[in-house]
Each structure stands twice: as C-alpha cells, then as structure tokens.
Amino acid sequence: MMLDGKTALVTGGRGGIGRAIVSRFLREGARVYAADLTPQGSLAAHDNDGSVFVKLDVTQEADAIAAMEQVGAAAGQLDILVNAAGIEIEKTIEETSLEEWNLSFAVNVTGTFLTSKHALPLMRKAAADGTSASIINFGSYDGFIADPGLAAYCATKGAVHALTKAMACDHGPEGIRVNAICPGYVDTPMLQSFFTGDGSGAGGKTIDQLQQAVRDVHPMRTYGTPEDIANLVNWLASDEARYASGQLWVLDGGLSAQVQQMKL
Amino acid sequence: MRLAGKKALVTGGRQGIGRGIVEAFVREGAVVTTCGRGPRPEGLSDNITWYPLDVTDAIAVGELAEMTGGTDILVNNAGVQVEKTVADSTDADWEAVIGTNCRGVFNLCRAYIPRMPEGGSIINIGSISGKVADPSMALYNASKAFVHGLTRSIAVDHGPGIRCNAICPGWIETGMLDAGFDLASDPAAARKDALTRHAVRRFGRPEDIASMAVWLASDEAAFATGQLFTVDGGMTAASPLNPGLF
Numbered sequence: 125m126m127l128d129g130k131t132a133l134v135t136g137g138r139g140g141i142g143r144a145i146v147s148r149f150l151r152e153g154a155r156v157y158a159a160d161l162t163p164q165g166s167l168a169a170h171d172n173d174g175s176v177f178v179k180l181d182v183t184q185e186a187d188a189i190a191a192m193e194q195v196g197a198a199a200g201q202l203d204i205l206v207n208a209a210g211i212e213i214e215k216t217i218e219e220t221s222l223e224e225w226n227l228s229f230a231v232n233v234t235g236t237f238l239t240s241k242h243a244l245p246l247m248r249k250a251a252a253d254g255t256s257a258s259i260i261n262f263g264s265y266d267g268f269i270a271d272p273g274l275a276a277y278c279a280t281k282g283a284v285h286a287l288t289k290a291m292a293c294d295h296g297p298e299g300i301r302v303n304a305i306c307p308g309y310v311d312t313p314m315l316q317s318f319f320t321g322d323g324s325g326a327g328g329k330t331i332d333q334l335q336q337a338v339r340d341v342h343p344m345r346t347y348g349t350p351e352d353i354a355n356l357v358n359w360l361a362s363d364e365a366r367y368a369s370g371q372l373w374v375l376d377g378g379l380s381a382q383v384q385q386m387k388l
Numbered sequence: 389m390r391l392a393g394k395k396a397l398v399t400g401g402r403q404g405i406g407r408g409i410v411e412a413f414v415r416e417g418a419v420v421t422t423c424g425r426g427p428r429p430e431g432l433s434d435n436i437t438w439y440p441l442d443v444t445d446a447i448a449v450g451e452l453a454e455m456t457g458g459t460d461i462l463v464n465n466a467g468v469q470v471e472k473t474v475a476d477s478t479d480a481d482w483e484a485v486i487g488t489n490c491r492g493v494f495n496l497c498r499a500y501i502p503r504m505p506e507g508g509s510i511i512n513i514g515s516i517s518g519k520v521a522d523p524s525m526a527l528y529n530a531s532k533a534f535v536h537g538l539t540r541s542i543a544v545d546h547g548p549g550i551r552c553n554a555i556c557p558g559w560i561e562t563g564m565l566d567a568g569f570d571l572a573s574d575p576a577a578a579r580k581d582a583l584t585r586h587a588v589r590r591f592g593r594p595e596d597i598a599s600m601a602v603w604l605a606s607d608e609a610a611f612a613t614g615q616l617f618t619v620d621g622g623m624t625a626a627s628p629l630n631p632g633l634f
Contacts, residue, residue: 265627266627269624269625269626269627269628270625270626270627271626271627271629272626272627338629341628341629379627379628379629380520380627380628381520381521382520382521382522382523382628383516383517383520383521383522383623383624383628384585384623384624384626384627384628385523385628
C-alpha cells in the first residue's frame with residue numbers, strides 16, 4: 125500500500141478521472157476526501173466507495189476554506205491534494221462569450237489556485253516530519269498543442285502548466301512537491317460530450333466510427349482510461365516520487381509524440 | 389542590406405532550402421560560398437563560390453575552412469533522409485544519415501568555430517521531426533534531435549563570441565516533400581489532406597526558411613542563441629488528430 129497513513133483531497137473527486145483517483149487512493153491505504161459539487165459529480169450515480177464527500181465549488185474561496193477546516197479538524201494535516209476539477213467549453217474565441225471564458229478560468233485556473241492556497245497550511249504540517257507533501261494539478265496535452273474549437277480550455281491548461289512550475293518553485297523549500305498531469309484523450313463524460321456534441325456525431329460519422337478514428341491516430345491505438353491517469357497520480361502522490369517536482373507529465377498513448385498523421 | 393560585409397558558408401546549396409538560403413544571403417549583401425557533392429549546379433550566379441565537398445570528409449572540411457577563413461556565418465543545411473523504421477534500417481542507412489546529418493554538422497562546426505570572428509553566427513537546420521516523430525523516419529528523426537542538442541552545446545560553450553541556433557522547418561516544397569507524397573496510394577489526396585493540417589493552408593517554401601536564416605545571421609538577432617526556431621505554418625501547434633474528425 126503506497127499511501128498508507130496519508131490523507132488526500134481530490135477536487136472533481138466524483139467525476140470521471142477524479143473518481144478513479146479516489147478509488148485508487150483508497151486501495152493504497154489513504155484516507156480520502158472526494159470534493160465535488162454533488163456526490164454523483166459528472167457521473168450518473170453515486171457509489172459508496174469509502175471516501176468522505178466534501179461539498180466544494182472550487183470557484184468559491186469560502187468553500188475552499190470550509191473544506192480545509194473540515195479536513196484539518198478530522199485529520200490535522202493534508203499529504204496529497206489533487207486538483208482534478210475542470211470544465212471544457214468547446215468553442216473558438218469568437219464563439220466564446222466573456223461569461224464562458226471567465227467560467228473556464230474560474231474553474232480550471234482560479235479553482236486550482238484557491239484550493240491549493242488554502243491547503244498549504246495543512247500540507248506544511250504533513251511535510252513537517254520530513255516526508256514531502258504532494259500537489260497534483262491537471263494540465264492537458266492541450267496546454268502544449270491545440271485541438272480545434274477548444275480555445276479557452278487550451279488557454280486555461282497552459283496557465284495551469286505555468287502555475288504548477290511557479291508553485292513548485294515557491295513551496296518546494298517547505299517540502300511540498302507540485303506536478304501536473306497532462307492527459308490526452310481519456311474515456312470520461314467530458315470526452316463523450318466532446319465526441320457527441322449535439323448527439324448526432326460529426327462529419328457524417330457515427331459516434332462509434334468517430335471513436336475508432338480517434339483511437340487509430342494514437343500510437344497505442346486506444347485512448348486512455350481514468351485508471352491509466354490514476355496510476356500516475358498515485359505514483360506522484362507517493363513517497364517514491366519524492367524527487368519529482370515542477371514537471372508536466374504527459375500521458376496520452378503517444379499521441380503528441382508524433383507529427384500530425386497525414387493520410388499517405 | 390542586413391548582411392553587408394559578412395562572409396557566409398552554406399552547406400548543401402545545390403537545391404531546396406540550401407539554395408534558398410544562399411540566394412537570400414546574396415540579396416542581403418553577404419559574400420557566399422556554398423558546397424555539395426558534385427559539380428557546380430546549373431544557374432548558380434557567378435558571384436557565388438561553389439566548392440565540391442562531402443561534409444562527412446573531415447580532412448576536406450578542414451581544408452575548406454582554411455580557404456574560407458574569416459567566415460562570419462555558417463549554415464549547416466546539408467542533410468539526407470532515409471524513410472525506414474529502426475528494424476528496417478541497415479548499417480549503410482546509418483552511415484548515410486548519421487554520417488551526413490550528425491558527423492557532417494560536427495565536422496563543419498569543429499573546423500569553423502576556431503576560425504570564426506567575434507559576432508559569428510552558426511545556423512543549423514534541425515527539424516520538427518527532431519521534436520516529434522515522423523513515422524518510418526527513425527534515423528532521420530534521431531539525427532535532427534542530435535542537431536538540436538549540439539546547437540545548445542555550441543551556444544553554451546562558445547558564447548559570447550559565437551551564437552548558435554537551429555531552424556526547425558516543417559513541410560517545405562522541395563524534392564524531399566514530393567518524394568514523400570509519391571509514396572502515397574493517392575498522392576493528390578495525400579497532398580490535400582496534409583494542407584488542411586497547416587494553419588496557413590500552404591506548405592513552406594525555401595524562402596520561408598531563408599528569411600529566418602537571414603534574421604538569425606544578422607546582428608538583429610544578437611540576443612538569440614541556443615534556441616530552436618520552428619517555421620512550419622502552424623502544423624505542430626495543432627494536435628495530431630485528423631482535423632476532419634470534429
């Protein structure tokens with residue numbers, strides 16, 4: 125058990141990737157707080173997995189403060205923070221309203237900022253015994269290269285990448301490691317929404333054809349599962365990763381290792 | 389004229405990107421020597437010196453460096469590609485690709501650096517393929533990553549007197565590009581598909597790379613060193629996913 129005795133909080137902890145992380149952390153022996161807007165998050169149902177649900181809207185500072193008070197009162201410290209809450213607006217900048225732009229930044233960037241800011245005192249306590257505490261942010265391969273029609277999303281993820289390095293610089297001396305995971309295509313409600321749009325598929329393709337086409341572009345010929353992401357989050361959260369900080373960890377089945385795949 | 393009074397050597401100036409750089413340098417007032425395997429190419433203007441050279445031959449490279457002392461600008465453009473995976477590549481493929489693209493660049497840099505005046509500029513032609521992989525181009529991709537690493541080392545070791553940068557071209561309209569499309573089952577369709585993946589909706593031209601080379605060679609670029617400058621019409625800014633999917 126890689127996380128025995130550790131306390132973790134996962135934002136977006138009831139969503140696709142977040143739920144897989146919560147479940148993995150529990151299996152590794154951690155005490156886990158799953159923070160989200162609702163107990164079922166973006167999935168259809170709530171499963172009682174043994175985590176403690178914390179109601180948290182990451183855009184609200186009062187929520188972040190209250191969540192950390194709850195964790196502090198019960199556990200006294202926080203070893204692991206995963207900032208997995210995120211939203212994706214599927215539009216170009218011209219189509220994106222100021223409200224949508226601000227919401228993208230509020231959740232993906234400000235949320236990471238607020239939750240991390242108010243977690244720091246509890247994380248310093250966790251690091252006081254000489255074992256580093258670990259913050260894991262969610263960037264994206266879209267923070268490096270763009271998918272069409274995802275302008276605000278790409279911009280927020282680029283911001284998370286830079287914030288990750290800044291936080292690693294500032295809080296490394298306090299024993300807090302900060303890394304970002306940069307997923308490619310992962311099978312989640314967010315990805316399904318990206319595929320379906322209005323539910324009719326795209327370019328005359330059925331959803332199944334579209335998904336197969338996307339798989340085929342990957343060197344691994346598949347897209348990822350939430351468990352694939354949780355595997356790396358688990359390692360970054362564990363003491364095995366004690367020298368890993370300030371890095372952006374791309375996990376995308378080789379997608380971004382290639383030049384664009386021309387149909388030759 | 390941004391390169392007036394400067395002396396330049398450009399390897400591989402017979403055709404394509406190298407020829408484009410040679411012509412742009414001359415327009416900007418540089419005195420240009422170029423080289424390649426074989427005789428002087430047709431149509432090369434009289435004010436350009438041609439020197440038959442195999443860049444893999446270190447002795448010949450040393451002799452050229454002696455003869456062209458005082459060269460301010462070195463452009464390592466000569467390169468070859470072999471379209472194979474690692475499993476298919478032969479020893480001869482290794483000699484050809486690594487010999488020209490790696491040893492050749494090393495030979496030229498080693499010979500010219502000690503003879504280069506203050507303010508000299510070395511420009512290596514890297515590739516987007518040295519950063520992200522083109523399929524079935526294993527040795528070529530790796531050789532360009534070598535060029536990128538060597539570029540940084542030279543910048544670090546030989547600054548401030550010498551600047552060293554690399555240009556990473558994307559798909560440029562040259563014989564090499566046509567050779568790639570000719571392999572396709574439907575070359576016209578392949579060309580059309582490739583175009584949709586470029587934000588500027590065209591392939592590059594040798595002059596697109598030459599204009600970057602002129603800037604890097606000029607004193608305007610006095611603070612630019614150790615970097616990779618990608619000129620690819622926006623292709624590698626976009627995801628490798630098929631743009632027709634969404």
